[in-house]
Amino acid sequence: MNTLTRILPADRIIRLQLVMIVVVLALFALTLGARFFSLGNFQSIATQLPVLGMLALGMGITMLTGGINLSIIASANACSLLMAAIIVAHPAQPLFLLLALLAGLLLAVAIGTLNGLLIAVIGVSPILATLGTMTLIGGLNILLSNGTVISGFPPLIQYLGNGDLFGIPVALLLFLLVALFLWLLLEKTTAGRSIYLLGSNEKATRFSGVDTRRVQISVYVLSAVLSWVAALLMMAMFNSAKAGYGESWLLITILASVLGGINPDGGFGRIIGLVLALIVLQMLESGLNLLGVSSYLTMALWGAVLILFIALQNRSS
Numbered sequence: 001m002n003t004l005t006r007i008l009p010a011d012r013i014i015r016l017q018l019v020m021i022v023v024v025l026a027l028f029a030l031t032l033g034a035r036f037f038s039l040g041n042f043q044s045i046a047t048q049l050p051v052l053g054m055l056a057l058g059m060g061i062t063m064l065t066g067g068i069n070l071s072i073i074a075s076a077n078a079c080s081l082l083m084a085a086i087i088v089a090h091p092a093q094p095l096f097l098l099l100a101l102l103a104g105l106l107l108a109v110a111i112g113t114l115n116g117l118l119i120a121v122i123g124v125s126p127i128l129a130t131l132g133t134m135t136l137i138g139g140l141n142i143l144l145s146n147g148t149v150i151s152g153f154p155p156l157i158q159y160l161g162n163g164d165l166f167g168i169p170v171a172l173l174l175f176l177l178v179a180l181f182l183w184l185l186l187e188k189t190t191a192g193r194s195i196y197l198l199g200s201n202e203k204a205t206r207f208s209g210v211d212t213r214r215v216q217i218s219v220y221v222l223s224a225v226l227s228w229v230a231a232l233l234m235m236a237m238f239n240s241a242k243a244g245y246g247e248s249w250l251l252i253t254i255l256a257s258v259l260g261g262i263n264p265d266g267g268f269g270r271i272i273g274l275v276l277a278l279i280v281l282q283m284l285e286s287g288l289n290l291l292g293v294s295s296y297l298t299m300a301l302w303g304a305v306l307i308l309f310i311a312l313q314n315r316s317s
């Protein structure tokens with residue numbers, strides 16, 4: 001059966017997500033009232049969503065090809081540690097700030113290229129290739145940083161995580177711009193169509209004249225670059241860099257992608273769906289925190305939701 005017919009249509013996914021947003025709002029209106037609908041709570045949601053959102057976009061674009069990128073968190077931490085080390089070694093020097101950003105970007109491109117070569121050229125399955133790079137990079141992060149925290153960044157970095165423009169957090173605006181770029185790439189360009197075709201049927205796509213190896217490598221490089229952007233936002237949010245930041249977010253990025261309508265087998269999914277799924281998950285997490293629910297129970301809930309949603313998708317085939 002064609003993978004495009006095995007999940008709900010995109011318009012039904014989006015309608016379902018809008019309904020979920022209304023239901024979540026109604027639920028927390030009854031249980032939390034003004035505590036949930038306070039300005040501070042919505043500012044907190046708007047501040048926390050962009051980092052997870054960047055990582056989820058990096059996960060989602062690889063899933064469109066039928067792959068996965070388990071190394072996004074380790075890659076983000078590696079980029080943040082490298083940039084942080086350069087910045088704090090040469091404080092108050094704009095040239096070294098630019099050098100740090102460039103070094104982080106080049107590291108992300110190198111990680112993405114490694115993943116892409118393992119998958120597209122050598123033929124390693126995406127889950128094993130990125131599991132290997134995740135383990136390798138995670139170990140190097142701890143080894144080279146000794147597990148310490150690197151902190152103390154210039155105001156420009158901190159502004160990304162704490163500044164606002166016309167009352168809207170700068171980090172949220174950056175996330176929306178990146179999401180818009182990816183939407184245009186996937187929906188309006190030949191490269192985007194090649195990504196969907198690759199995820200739908202790699203062999204047929206290759207025989208049609210598309211360089212599937214180049215497409216796969218490009219997708220994993222783009223995923224790593226999104227991890228670099230997430231690293232910048234993590235540094236800005238925490239005013240520090242550490243090897244262990246965001247370790248619990250990997251499941252949530254997969255959950256957001258699947259809830260957003262991206263087919264785990266590839267070939268189907270839209271950026272708007274992923275963004276709406278992120279909003280639902282962030283509101284749920286915020287509401288559960290206000291209710292005093294344990295973070296471990298929340299993680300268990302995410303796992304149960306992921307299993308349930310995949311099961312419902314398979315029943316719809």
